Structure formats: C-alpha cells, structure tokens
Amino acid sequence: MTTSIKVNGKLQTVETDPSSPLLYALRNDCDINSAKYGCGLGQCGACMVIINGTPVRSCITPINSVNSNVTTLESYESDRVLNALNKAFIAEQAVQCGFCISGMMMSAKTLLDTNKRPTEQQIKVALNGNLCRCGTQTRILKAIQRAAK
Ligand code: FES
Numbered sequence: 001m002t003t004s005i006k007v008n009g010k011l012q013t014v015e016t017d018p019s020s021p022l023l024y025a026l027r028n029d030c031d032i033n034s035a036k037y038g039c040g041l042g043q044c045g046a047c048m049v050i051i052n053g054t055p056v057r058s059c060i061t062p063i064n065s066v067n068s069n070v071t072t073l074e075s076y077e078s079d080r081v082l083n084a085l086n087k088a089f090i091a092e093q094a095v096q097c098g099f100c101i102s103g104m105m106m107s108a109k110t111l112l113d114t115n116k117r118p119t120e121q122q123i124k125v126a127l128n129g130n131l132c133r134c135g136t137q138t139r140i141l142k143a144i145q146r147a148a149k
Contacts, residue, residue: 005066007032008075018064022056023047025063026072034073034102038131045130048103053114055107055129071109073102081112081147088147089140096134104130108144117148 004013005022007030014029021040026032026049035058038046042060049058050071058070076082085105088094095101104127111118111126118126123144132140 003063005030005063006069008072008078009069014063016063019062021059022049022061022063022066022070023058026058026070032072032074036099036102038099038103043131044100045103045107046100048106048130050106050110053110055103055110057129071106073105076105079109081109084147085109085112085144088143092139092143092146094136094139094143096132096136100130100132100134101140104132104140108147112144112148118144120145 001018002013002015003018004011005025012030014025016025023035023037026035035049036046037059038044040059042057047057047059048055051066052068073082076086082105085108089101107127107130111123115122123141
C-alpha cells in the first residue's frame with residue numbers, strides 16, 4: 001500500500017505495509033540514516049524522532065499513525081537548536097561509538113525547544129528514555145548544557 005509521510009518538511013511516498021514501523025520507512029525509503037535500529041522494542045531510544053514537538057520511538061510507531069511532520073537529525077542545518085547541539089556534542093567529545101547520539105539529540109532538542117535553560121536534573125529526566133552503552137552520559141550532559149548557553 002502507498003503511504004505518504006512528511007519528513008523534515010518534505011513529502012515522501014512509500015510503498016509499505018501501513019502497520020510497519022516508521023523507522024523502516026525512514027531508513028529504507030526516505031534516505032534517513034540518523035534514526036537507528038537498536039532494540040526494536042521501544043527501550044533504547046536510538047530510533048527517536050520528533051513528531052508534534054514530542055520525542056517518539058520510531059521502531060514502535062506504525063507508519064499509518066503518523067500524520068504530522070517527522071523531524072530527524074538530518075534537519076540540523078536548518079534548525080538552530082539542532083545546530084547548537086551538533087556543535088556542542090563535538091566540542092564536548094560526547095560521542096564514543098555514536099549509535100545513540102541521534103536519539104539523544106532528538107530528546108535534547110525537544111527539551112531545549114521548550115526550556116532554554118534546563119537544570120541538570122531536567123536534562124536527566126528528558127534523556128531518561130535514551131541509553132548509551134558506551135557510558136558517555138556525563139559528556140552528553142555537558143554537551144546539552146553547553147548547547148543551552
Ligand atoms: Fe527503537 Fe530501541 S530501536 S527504542
């Protein structure tokens with residue numbers, strides 16, 4: 001079945017089972033590489049994208065439930081907050097293997113879009129659904145604090 005979704009402001013038409021995960025359409029049909037398949041169970045946050053200002057796990061989101069623009073890390077050049085996060089993550093060397101970073105940045109952007117000066121505790125709560133298996137949480141926290149300055 002043909003389904004249309006808007007990704008980073010661009011309308012995309014995909015041929016897929018309407019109940020299949022949004023993540024598959026993003027990666028297989030929309031040239032989106034930032035959203036990753038980590039657990040596929042909604043537990044790690046590697047597949048996080050933003051829909052309606054909310055971080056969403058695209059691995060457990062059926063494509064037929066998506067009726068608003070999907071924002072991914074690929075939009076960072078046109079997004080002031082994502083651009084600032086990108087620079088801050090590099091400056092703080094927050095990336096080790098990098099697999100979780102896109103999802104982390106999606107959650108961080110959602111936070112900074114509504115709270116320009118979050119406390120350390122607020123950042124920790126916002127990133128509660130994102131796991132980093134390399135253990136760079138401390139540097140990720142610093143990067144988000146740097147982006148918020
Ligand atoms: Fe979606 Fe882990 S891959 S939450």
